[in-house]
Amino acid sequence: GENVEQHPSTLSVQEGDSAVIKCTYSDSASNYFPWYKQELGKRPQLIIDIRSNVGEKKDQRIAVTLNKTAKHFSLHITETQPEDSAVYFCAASLNTGNQFYFGTGTSLTVIP
Amino acid sequence: GAVVSQHPSRVICKSGTSVKIECRSLDFQATTMFWYRQFPKQSLMLMATSNEGSKATYEQGVEKDKFLINHASLTLSTLTVTSAHPEDSSFYICSAPHWSSDGYTFGSGTRLTVV
Numbered sequence: 001g002e003n004v005e006q007h008p009s010t011l012s013v014q015e016g017d018s019a020v021i022k023c024t025y026s027d028s029a030s031n032y033f034p035w036y037k038q039e040l041g042k043r044p045q046l047i048i049d050i051r052s053n054v055g056e057k058k059d060q061r062i063a064v065t066l067n068k069t070a071k072h073f074s075l076h077i078t079e080t081q082p083e084d085s086a087v088y089f090c091a092a093s094l095n096t097g098n099q100f101y102f103g104t105g106t107s108l109t110v111i112p
Numbered sequence: 113g114a115v116v117s118q119h120p121s122r123v124i125c126k127s128g129t130s131v132k133i134e135c136r137s138l139d140f141q142a143t144t145m146f147w148y149r150q151f152p153k154q155s156l157m158l159m160a161t162s163n164e165g166s167k168a169t170y171e172q173g174v175e176k177d178k179f180l181i182n183h184a185s186l187t188l189s190t191l192t193v194t195s196a197h198p199e200d201s202s203f204y205i206c207s208a209p210h211w212s213s214d215g216y217t218f219g220s221g222t223r224l225t226v227v
Contacts, residue, residue: 001158001171034216043205043218044156089155098209099146100216102156 002027004092006103013080014111021106023090024072030092033073034100035064037086044089048075080110114140114210118219125196125226133191133222135206142208145189147181150203150221162189196226 003026013019025033031052036044050057050064050073057064061080066073077084087107091100115138125131135145143164148156160181162168168181178200180192193200205221 006155041203041221041223043220046216099158099161100156100207101158102148104155105153107153 002030002092002101004090004101004103006090006106008106009104010107010109012109012111015080015082017080019075019077019080019084019108019110021075021088021090021108022072023074023092023103024070025092025101026071027092027094028068028071029094032093032095032098033064033066034091034093035062035075036089036091036102038089038105039086047088077108080108082110082112084108085110114138114208114217116142116206116208116217116219118206118222120222121220122223123225125224127197127226128195130192130194131196131224133193133204133206133224135189135191135208135219137187137208137210137217140208140210141186142189142210143186144209145183146207146209147179147189147191148205148207150205152203156205159191164189193224196224198226200224201226 006023034049037047038044061078063076090103093100117136145162147159150156159174160168160170162181162183164183170176183189206219208217210217
């Protein structure tokens with residue numbers, strides 16, 4: 001199956017700074033890449049996603065970039081706030097109807 | 113939006129007993145359900161895919177006889193952890209491929225503790 005790697009595993013930033021999380025995937029057939037935010041003991045929440053026919057997508061302070069040739073995609077959070085503190089997971093899937101393979105997660109801490 | 117109801121949210125059981133976790137799609141038909149397991153501070157690991165009316169597909173390394181999956185109807189999928197041991201203690205979460213404004217529809221998760 002798909003293998004998704006995610007870096008860094010932990011990330012601390014000052015409030016207002018930017019945070020970048022990177023993921024790589026192994027299956028070139030994957031074409032859907034969501035990012036999830038998960039708070040302790042709760043279900044993952046979709047924050048942004050991107051499909052393989054798009055190189056970049058932005059939603060307010062959050063953006064995702066995709067390089068299909070290199071098989072990597074990144075999450076960018078600007079103007080970070082303490083409430084952004086959580087664990088973030090990237091995932092890859094063949095399409096929106098298929099199972100996700102999740103990255104290993106990044107614990108983000110935004111220091112006030 | 114689409115909702116998957118997962119029960120129980122927390123369960124504590126003794127070693128050797130079995131525990132059943134249910135996931136119900138409340139306002140849509142879930143022909144497929146994905147089951148994930150998450151150990152503390154780790155990622156969500158896909159365990160198996162259940163399909164209504166057919167046998168589940170298990171990921172490599174997941175014991176099908178230990179984690180019994182049944183998808184008897186279009187709205188209900190169950191995961192039974194048989195002969196549970198402390199190492200089975202984990203957060204189990206289901207997900208149905210139904211698109212909503214919140215993306216993929218996840219259940220609320222079940223925290224299993226085996227003592």
